Amino acid sequence: MEKKFLNDLPHSDLNYTDALFAEMVLDRALLNFRKETLQKEIDQSLRERNKKEFLRLTEELKKCL
Template sequence: MLEKYLLPAPQQPERKVLDSIFAEMVLNKALRDFRKEQIGKEIDQSLRDRNKEEFLRLTEELKNIS
């Protein structure tokens, strides 16, 4: 009875590949979101410090990862 719910053997390696791709996408998004938050804090600091060069560098980096 349980056999009808299992994927056939040839599809299971494909499932592992899809799971791996999905996990990589989730991880990449988490890393990108974390970096965006870091850059936002650094931009705020550059504004407080009135550091125009750092502000421009960071906003350019933020644009490139968005």
């Protein structure tokens, strides 16, 4: 899936700074959502004693930090 940036859209009344700020807020929200999801999946792998999945998920979480 190709990522579209607000500043890639045709010129409009959007101020560049506002567009950049909105993009940063959205990126942060998506990152926080992904980290929360990974933490829940890590907890589940611990409950299931799934070492392989735990290690994979913790490596992915490290990349988000």
